[in-house]
Amino acid sequence: MSKVAVVFWSGTGNTQAMAEAVLAGAKEAGAQADLLNSDEFSAAKVAEYDAIGFGCPSMGAEQLEESSFEPMFAACESALSGKSIALFGSFGWGDGQWMRDWESRCDDAGARMVCDSVICNETPNDDGINSCRELGASLAKA
Numbered sequence: 001m002s003k004v005a006v007v008f009w010s011g012t013g014n015t016q017a018m019a020e021a022v023l024a025g026a027k028e029a030g031a032q033a034d035l036l037n038s039d040e041f042s043a044a045k046v047a048e049y050d051a052i053g054f055g056c057p058s059m060g061a062e063q064l065e066e067s068s069f070e071p072m073f074a075a076c077e078s079a080l081s082g083k084s085i086a087l088f089g090s091f092g093w094g095d096g097q098w099m100r101d102w103e104s105r106c107d108d109a110g111a112r113m114v115c116d117s118v119i120c121n122e123t124p125n126d127d128g129i130n131s132c133r134e135l136g137a138s139l140a141k142a
Contacts, residue, residue: 003048004033004139007041008055009069014090014123015057021129022053022088025136033136038069043076051084051114051139058091062098081110084142086135087117090124114142 004026010016019035026033031051038056046052056069064070087102099119106113115138120128 002031002050002140002142004031004051004053004136005036005041005045005049006033006053006055006136006139007036007038007072009038009057009065010055011057011059011065012090014120015055015088018088018090018118018120018124018128018132019053019055021124021132022055022086022136022139025133026053026140027136028133029137029140031136031140033140038065038072041072041076043079046076046079046083051086051142053086053088053135053139055088056102057089058094058096058098062091062094062096062101064098064102077105077109080106083111084114084139085111086114086139088119088132088135089117090120090122092122112142114138 008019
């Protein structure tokens with residue numbers, strides 16, 4: 001059984017709903033999975049998991065949330081080489097540049113993306129929730 005972390009930050013609840021769907025998908029696929037707020041995760045915990053789903057909404061000028069999520073993720077980057085990960089998040093404006101930038105950072109860190117990232121405009125609809133469940137299943141099988 002694989003061990004999966006679903007690590008997220010949410011300001012409005014949209015990314016939290018996505019994280020809960022990722023968690024459900026991972027568990028349905030047979031993984032032991034933990035849901036963790038970004039304040040509960042650190043680089044030291046990366047090695048405890050076979051795969052990690054990171055979720056953060058687009059903030060400001062299409063960037064990761066700066067006070068909690070960005071510092072945590074930046075600290076984890078050096079530990080992501082060879083790690084199976086997936087990214088998800090919500091946005092309210094822009095065209096998804098924050099996700100493309102984030103994916104590039106993961107590629108540069110040597111992380112192994114297990115599936116396409118999932119982004120939802122505002123509150124995730126049924127298709128978005130299903131995509132998050134599939135992302136979770138991909139993490140479980142990584």
